[in-house]
Amino acid sequence: MSMTTRNYDVLVVGSGPGGKHAAIAAAHMGKKVGIIEMQPNLGGVSLQSGTIPSKALREAAYLNSKFSARGMRRALATQNKLSNSDFLIEAMRLKNTIVDKQEAILLNQLMRNGVSIIPGKASFVDEHTLEVKSPARPPDQLSADYIVLATGSRPRRPKSVPFDDKRILDSSSILKLSRLPNQLTIIGGGVIACEFATMFALLDIEVSIVDSHEQLLAYLDADITSILVEHMENMGIQLHMSTTVTAVKNTGDNVVVRTQRNEEILGSHMLYAIGRIPNFEELLLENINLEAEDAGWILVDANYKTKIDHIYVIGDLAGKPSLASTAMEQGRHVIGHAYNHSFKSIETPLPMAIYTIPELSYTGPTERELKQSNIDYIVGNASYEETARGQIIGDIRGHLKLLIDRQSRKVLGAHIIGESASELIHLGQLVIGYGGTVDDLANNVYNYPTLAECYKTAALDCINRLEN
Ligand SMILES: Cc1cc2nc3c(=O)[nH]c(=O)nc-3n(C[C@H](O)[C@H](O)[C@H](O)COP(=O)(O)OP(=O)(O)OC[C@H]3O[C@@H](n4cnc5c(N)ncnc54)[C@H](O)[C@@H]3O)c2cc1C
Numbered sequence: 226m227s228m229t230t231r232n233y234d235v236l237v238v239g240s241g242p243g244g245k246h247a248a249i250a251a252a253h254m255g256k257k258v259g260i261i262e263m264q265p266n267l268g269g270v271s272l273q274s275g276t277i278p279s280k281a282l283r284e285a286a287y288l289n290s291k292f293s294a295r296g297m298r299r300a301l302a303t304q305n306k307l308s309n310s311d312f313l314i315e316a317m318r319l320k321n322t323i324v325d326k327q328e329a330i331l332l333n334q335l336m337r338n339g340v341s342i343i344p345g346k347a348s349f350v351d352e353h354t355l356e357v358k359s360p361a362r363p364p365d366q367l368s369a370d371y372i373v374l375a376t377g378s379r380p381r382r383p384k385s386v387p388f389d390d391k392r393i394l395d396s397s398s399i400l401k402l403s404r405l406p407n408q409l410t411i412i413g414g415g416v417i418a419c420e421f422a423t424m425f426a427l428l429d430i431e432v433s434i435v436d437s438h439e440q441l442l443a444y445l446d447a448d449i450t451s452i453l454v455e456h457m458e459n460m461g462i463q464l465h466m467s468t469t470v471t472a473v474k475n476t477g478d479n480v481v482v483r484t485q486r487n488e489e490i491l492g493s494h495m496l497y498a499i500g501r502i503p504n505f506e507e508l509l510l511e512n513i514n515l516e517a518e519d520a521g522w523i524l525v526d527a528n529y530k531t532k533i534d535h536i537y538v539i540g541d542l543a544g545k546p547s548l549a550s551t552a553m554e555q556g557r558h559v560i561g562h563a564y565n566h567s568f569k570s571i572e573t574p575l576p577m578a579i580y581t582i583p584e585l586s587y588t589g590p591t592e593r594e595l596k597q598s599n600i601d602y603i604v605g606n607a608s609y610e611e612t613a614r615g616q617i618i619g620d621i622r623g624h625l626k627l628l629i630d631r632q633s634r635k636v637l638g639a640h641i642i643g644e645s646a647s648e649l650i651h652l653g654q655l656v657i658g659y660g661g662t663v664d665d666l667a668n669n670v671y672n673y674p675t676l677a678e679c680y681k682t683a684a685l686d687c688i689n690r691l692e693n
Contacts, residue, residue: 241269243540246556589638605687
């Protein structure tokens with residue numbers, strides 16, 4: 226018996242942040258929209274195994290530590306730290322509650338906007354038709370004028386690493402631990418590695434990082450990352466830089482990591498946190514002659530359109546920056562583009578946040594990038610210590626750096642490490658976005674006492690250097 230095909234204006238594959246925002250944007254335009262999801266839970270990596278669970282556990286680790294009670298406040302901190310097993314129970318409860326609530330909100334948003342939720346795995350039959358298979362139902366065929374692929378990515382798991390998801394973990398399985406590690410060895414020194422390193426170190430777990438680079442987060446300016454490294458070293462994190470892993474052995478009781486320098490690092494657990502792989506195999510792209518590039522990402526133009534006019538690719542599947550924040554905007558963007566609706570392109574500079582403890586956030590170029598582009602710039606610095614708010618909250622190592630153009634006085638970049646860096650960055654981003662100058666930041670009135678006053682201090686520092 227031949228299958229009947231249901232028709233939609235827009236079909237979205239994947240219910241992560243990219244897919245969700247594309248589906249809702251199309252529904253707002255009155256389009257008939259279906260969102261296809263192969264996992265039993267909605268929300269993608271962002272909600273189920275990445276952004277939100279990791280940030281919920283970070284918050285739990287932070288609250289259970291005295292890090293938030295630095296300096297003079299330490300004496301006032303009365304909370305008793307939970308034992309590791311009690312902590313894990315409470316932290317997982319917190320994480321699960323947040324994920325469940327967010328998923329319920331997502332479901333409600335999709336339903337009230339009239340988006341059809343279609344459970345199952347999607348693959349292409351032809352350029353306008355997808356087959357959806359799920360264990361619970363016979364296969365279904367759906368067609369659409371526009372198809373948005375937002376199937377995301379998964380952790381890279383090289384064959385040489387004997388993952389068992391109990392002791393040898395990736396960034397998804399580490400979020401489901403049933404027991405906290407005694408010692409955790411992390412392979413990789415990127416964003417995810419650094420975030421987990423500080424989170425676990427704060428729980429008094431011995432953490433080691435093995436990374437091939439000379440410097441952690443080497444694409445950032447060293448004056449900012451050195452503050453993070455100092456915090457990490459104070460937390461007892463062991464950094465094994467400029468070396469690679471040659472062997473990983475699970476003894477049953479421990480994980481032994483051997484490095485190129487012949488070091489042997491013993492841990493109860495190991496996290497492999499190098500790289501992610503795009504999810505495209507299930508889509509059977511060969512049926513529509515759409516190929517992934519060598520690295521697996523699908524080639525798109527500036528509007529996230531593939532070489533097939535009505536098929537868009539967004540989020541992690543489209544490659545860097547591989548963030549939930551950008552996937553959401555890409556979702557809105559492609560629907561605006563498809564329907565020729567007035568829409569705003571994704572503006573640079575983008576805000577970037579690294580949720581280490583303390584957090585680090587930046588927007589615009591680094592000093593290294595400005596030098597490479599031969600831009601004549603001025604640096605202005607402000608320390609949280611100089612602000613009353615910094616003293617009150619006890620974050621005296623927090624720092625904000627502004628980069629401005631010497632001639633035009635325009636703000637080019639902002640780099641922050643310290644409490645609330647991921648929130649504070651948006652002020653700098655906004656000023657850069659509208660072409661604002663250092664004078665805009667210097668003349669603005671700020672709430673007092675706040676950390677945002679650092680913008681004024683750094684702006685005045687720039688002006689001082691300009692004038693002298
Ligand atoms: C540990 C960790 C921490 C992170 N922290 C942050 C952060 O702090 N801030 C930030 O902005 N980003 C963060 N990210 C990145 C962020 O999670 C991703 O960039 C984001 O989830 C990508 O969204 P997406 O919509 O492209 O896809 P995803 O969220 O990956 O969702 C893709 C969905 O598509 C579904 N799917 C795949 N193939 C098919 C198919 N054939 N048929 C049907 N369904 C399919 C999948 O089941 C999945 O649900 C983090 C990632 C990790 C791993």
